[in-house]
Amino acid sequence: MRITCPFCGERELGEFTYLGDAKPQRPAADAGEDAVYDYVYLRDNIAGVMSEHWYHGGGCRAWLKVTRNTLTHEISAVEAAAGAGAAKVGA
């Protein structure tokens, strides 16, 4: 598995660190315990195409949003994660 970083080009997997599913959104501060439990602990654990966060620590140190198939490891898209510093480059 190699990831094509939008800033650095195609790099080997060892340069990247995985965070996980990009879908869960931090609930509002007053959202209640159930929403926090859901956000912190429950996962869709998708078997198929999943959008996820990776960190390019061995390169540009940008957070990336990678679209990857968990059944085949095929990567179909890589973009800068929204809100990450590097995402603002060129914006």
Added chain:
Amino acid sequence: MKYSIFSLARAALSGHKNWKPTWRDAAPRDRYDVVIIGGGGHGLATAWFLASEFGIRNVAVLEKGWIGSGNAGRNTTIIRSNYGLPGNTGFYELSMKLWERMEQDLNYNAMVSQRGVLNLYHSDAQRDAFARRGNTMRINGIDAELLDQAALRKMLPFLNFENARFPIQGGLLQRRGGTARHDAVVWGYAHAASALGVDIIQNCEVTGFTRDANGKVTGVETSCGKIGAGKVGMAVAGSSSRVAAMAGLRLPIESHVLQAFVSEAIKPLLPNVMTFGAGHFYVSQSDKGGLVFGGDIDGYNSYAQRGNLPVVEDVCEGGMALIPMIGRVRLLRQWGGIMDMSMDGTPIIDKSPVDGLYINAGWCYGGFKATPGSGFVFAHLLARDESHKEAARFRLDRFQRGAMIDEKGQGAQPNLH
């Protein structure tokens, strides 16, 4: 068929041509008291304990492939009970005690070998942590010995004690730990369960649940038709989230790939199982002579049953740091299995929120050693509708209650457990 020295002699005299299949490949009936999804070690052990300990023999085990084709056949075969947290310590010792009598219970040679499990420590802080864990074990009646470097030099002179970054200071040894032949564990439970009337049904994939008007699970829909069930237990490891989703449940689990490795066969070298404490590397030597070893999970969600090269490199580096003399040994095979990584690194054995569905999941990459214990407590839960006391903390709702059992202290980040 009952195995003994006499059955072996009889078969030998007839040229080993008259061995019968050790278990019965069954066709599904319309209904069972209990249906177990997953014909791995845990599912088959559960069925056997239901039949032998709890008197429930109208049981089916459904397996989508062939029995033992998942993680039961993909692990590094280590058995141990060297855990430090309440909940884990007692449970894994229950499992260890069942390993010690398994072959007699099942009338099957599972090659259980109590050759010892040694965790090496490389710093004063790590020694203190290991001493504490060893003391916890001993207070709970489990054997543990803290060895210093002099004792290890005598026992394992080929280790790299002079490693500049990670000098080996000593180790925590559990002599009762060791290895077992993983496939034989599967076959042994299948053999003994089948003999008590359990139906083992292969190539039968569960595709959904049937439920009554109140939402109670009344059976399963499968690739070989509908099968009714009084209760359904799932023991499907890396597929836990997929099966639970069929009942509308989301679990605190992520599926990750773990790789394992075996080298070409060499002469006897390693007398026990050992783990490198400064990285993540564990190794033993199989009876065929191959070094069986592994390390970290790859770290990303996966259902692919194969991993990537950075972890191969990392694991081999761990091996080299520990035992430089294996540098010229060639890697023979490498494979991957899908781990049901829970949010605190500890399993879940509990009723699910859906009536009639019971969950046995979240084994991370420690499921093999738990096989007999998991089967026993899951059978207890299915038969009596209450948790066995040694599994009472493995509740699904522990994350909501803040009662996590986080042996590694990593928090809700499954790829770090």
